[in-house]
Amino acid sequence: MQPNEGDIIFYSSPLGQTKVEVRYEEETFWLSQKRLAELFGVEVNTVNYHLKEIFASGELMEQSVIRKFRITAADGKSYLTGCYNLDAIIAVGYRVNSHQATQFRIWATQTLKEFIVKGFVLDDERLKLNKRFGKDYFEELVERIREIRASERRFYLKITDIFEQASIDYDPNSEATQLFFKMVQNKLHWAVSGMTAAEIIASRADSNKPAMGLTHWKNAPSGKILKSDVVTAKNYLIEREIKELDRIVEQYLLYAENQAARQIPMKMADWIKRLDAFLNFNEYDILTSAGSVSHEVAKQLAEGHYEAFRIRQDREFESDFEKEIARLQSRQGETSQ
Incomplete structure (x- = not known):
């Protein structure tokens, strides 16, 4: 039996x-x-x-x-x-x-x-369905996942959303959840760049490069680069890596929707296993270690470069107000001729 x-x-x-x-x-x-x-x-x-x-x-x-x-x-x-x-x-x-x-x-x-x-x-819910993970639960989950896919949020936030909505053991306050998100982020970074988030920051942050090596920042393209911008790995990704990462996330969201449609409950640990299997199926390298650079080391390196870069940025930066003054002065010069 x-x-x-x-x-x-x-x-x-x-x-x-x-x-x-x-x-x-x-x-x-x-x-x-x-x-x-x-x-x-x-x-x-x-x-x-x-x-x-x-x-x-x-x-x-x-x-x-x-x-x-x-x-x-x-x-x-x-x-x-x-x-x-x-x-x-x-x-x-x-x-x-x-x-x-x-x-x-x-x-x-x-x-x-x-x-x-x-x-x-x-x-x-159990009164209506006899068990919590019944038909209505999964139908609602499918709708939530579709909303996430259709949203204008950046793909990193979509990944956060999907784990929050579709993991039955999700706890936003637990240390395990924070470590979980770091692991997922690193696996995605590794897939498109061959580096963890910390390795990307450590290898690409350079005070001598334009925009300190950043390709994206909060006030881009004409606003000042802030210290918080230089310690975020995704801000260093080039266009090809960004597009590739976007495609991976979109395919993974489709996979999540299919799991919900098939009425399969998922824990956070299940999502990690499925992510590895998903990346392997698509012939991406799988991250199996914590990487060669710690987050703290990468943060210190980037912030050190930023201190040198900030001096040059302050000296060369032209605010919108200054640009407008220059534009008006130029127009006045043209009309006086």
Whole structure:
């Protein structure tokens, strides 16, 4: 007998409320000790220890929460494996000490509090769909992705938007999310230039070059270059790289729309794997390291060049006001002749 495929997904909503998504069929849900360990981010022996404590204390009866299923292992063979139901999962979740278990407890406590105060708990979406990731969820996601594709936002912001909208475990405040975006950016930079963001800045920032080597900046083309402009890798990309990056992002957004249309829930880690597969399919080199230059080193180099460049820029810069004065003086000279 094979268990129903299921997963518990931790994620935070944009409002910061931690939620736990349970996917199951026919009102049954079972996880092996290995899956429980993955779920709560701990070792299998930790899960085993807590289960023994739960059973020894009489909190749960072992025979009522465990069932044997035949599960195919990594070696291709199937083995009878003990799996634990939702009662056991909740009990372990309240005992394990990990970040993921903490998220679980926050969700569970909020749900229990609502039940005690109101006498019931309503999940409006689950009430309508029987499960959160139903047809309406994916139809709405497809529409949001199409809006992102059609928007006038720069492709970097479109990438940020797509991960925010289409990652079910997206948490804007977590350090993992910030590292995630840096990784994605570096992979895209590497694909079109063979360099990470820091390497691009370090190799192309030059106070002796026109515009310090920049091809884009906030006040371009006639406005002053600011210090913040010189520490942004995309500002150094040449036209060919920009167009190539734009094409990659557009194709990737189409891929994201197709995933939503096929009703496939995606986590941030899934997007990283899919991005590597996508780049590999299109015969781009895949970044597998952090690069040879750190962000801090690149920032210091660029800002050092900027200090020298800023002096020349201030000396040579002609403001719009000065240009207008010169234009008026030129016209006056012409009329007096």
